[in-house]
Amino acid sequence: MNTADLGLPVDVPSTALFTDQYELTMLQAALRAGTAHRRSVFEVFTRRLPEGRRYGVVAGTGRVLDAVENFRFDAGVLGFLRAQKIVDEPTLEWLASYRFSGDIWGYPEGEVYFPGSPVLRVEGTFAECVLLETVALSILNHDSAIAAAASRMHTAAAGRRLIEMGARRTHELAAVASARAAYVGGFDSTSDLAAGFRYAIPTVGTSAHAFTLLHDSERDAFQAQVDSLGRGTTLLVDTYDVAEAVRAAVEIAGPELGAVRIDSGDLLLVAHRVRQQLDALGARNTKIVVTSDLDEYAIASLAAAPVDAYGVGTQLVTGSGHPTCSMVYKLVARAESADPRAPLHAVAKKSLGGKSSVGGRKWAARRLDADGVAEAEVIGADAVPAELADRQLLVELIKGGQIVAREPLDAARERHIAARAGLPLSAMQLSKGEPVLPTEYV
Structure with missing residues (x-):
């Protein structure tokens, strides 16, 4: 087993600049406004699959974990931000001690997904979660697109x-x-x-x-x-x-x-x-x-x-x-104050042109028919129905800032083959079609 499967080498450079500038300017403004430390929930999902595709494949999860682990603002990174006047000194001081301390849940790598599937859920303060948006999307959009193409080719190769x-x-x-x-x-x-x-x-x-x-x-x-x-x-x-x-x-x-x-x-x-x-x-x-x-x-x-x-x-x-999956990273819930006991309230983007989102900290489960074949992707923000309790899809990846779900790459590969086999046979068709499972919100 290569050591990369157990954790990146200590000399891996910081991933903190694999981001867009607006993540840092939002942070600066939120720190000044006193809202940066409100408990928040972000989710990664796609509103639609690439045209004609019948399912998506989650890939890159392990690389996301590595990126979060190495998301550090070291002296060189801070020096660049200071020289370019990207953010002010109070923000630089906050970034100097940045370590993600929240929780991340997600579909395990290799699992299939559908429109609306919360493939990654990031929980913590707004400040620490918002910074991870770009790097998480960069990895998941690229790797999931390649894995989906690979999956179709694997089906076509027939062994x-x-x-x-x-x-x-x-x-x-x-x-x-x-x-x-x-x-x-x-x-x-x-x-x-x-x-x-x-x-x-x-x-x-x-x-x-x-x-x-x-x-x-x-x-x-x-x-x-x-x-x-x-x-x-x-x-x-x-x-x-x-x-x-x-x-x-x-x-x-x-x-x-x-x-x-x-x-x-x-x-x-x-x-x-x-x-x-x-x-x-x-x-x-x-x-x-x-x-x-x-x-x-x-x-x-x-x-x-x-x-x-x-x-x-x-x-x-x-x-x-289809070189990208069009996944997005959206705030779906936040507290009204920085008090860690403050309750979460659902929030959602309400936009024209099909770019709205569904608020609330969500769970996801895959409902099976009488023959044990998947028939729907079920998503909700309230209690999980008893009949779906053992069909939930999200697993804990990071708890309190610590990675808890590292696994060999072969495990993700085997998981994908099993997940795809659990879909209706029409999922294997290469002709263009609608997602093989409907997404149901409850």
Whole structure:
């Protein structure tokens, strides 16, 4: 288990500036007005799923916990804020000792969600909670979008292996987060070594076309790779003529050749031809890996092809057309004074254009039908009905400022597979449709 799963290294820099300036100016004004220490509840939710999507996937929760743990205004950060005159000295003094001391509840990572689902609930004073808005949304919006795309691709792959290969198609830090989210969504491995190091995700990779072009012949390249990596390696066979390459690959590596990779052409047709050729050459156990701008629809179209694994890059790390989940972080309840015993009152944004919110500190549960299949996402702000008491979705993540719910990444991955399996079968359809579960407010 990588140490990152147990807590970030001590030299991880502060996450306090992964925020928008207005978080700090709101803090300054609230401190001056005497309202900053009112007990408050914020919730993260989305008003709608991306167009045509039938469910969402919660991902990034573990990264949010890391970000909260490292949300510290150290000397360098405070010096920057002072030099840029972002906030006044009293606010800087308050920030110098900032440590989140409240509670955070949320859907466990890997769980599915629907419009209105309170995927994260942050409780504490207004001052300490408001500062976490931007970093929490940044992580959850990105990672959940990638995990949702990964989940659809995992469904389309129908048990065949999936390799995340998007590092070169996105920002270098986003690449690590994308690999993590893809693993939660069902991918089996990544090409990105930073993701492997940080999150203990299995890594894979052998060679690109450049390696073949470097050598005087394709046979020389194959021989060099087999000599170095063994007969179980994966040889890239579409640099020149595929049939010639497959013949040379088997001649050099023998029937023990691990796999061949196809990265261009009509993948359905080429995969069939390559499978026939491999079998005829006695390499019946040699796998076929296909890459080349795949998405969930392309993967589904290859269901009849003799393919053993898919490598996916661009479409995965861009959310397959939906790079964000449009999650928001809204104040839903607050006290009328700084007295910690003051009762909470529901508050809500009432805006035109579909941007209103529902007030109150909410719980969420998933109601099942007689066959044990999910039939509704039920959300309320009052007492939980007895019949839903054991179906509640939120779990405690941080209590009194201390993280209480760290878990291995594999736990989130397994949770997602189980959560998705509990949805109606229509959730597995790749065609556009409405959310597979209605959201009911009680």
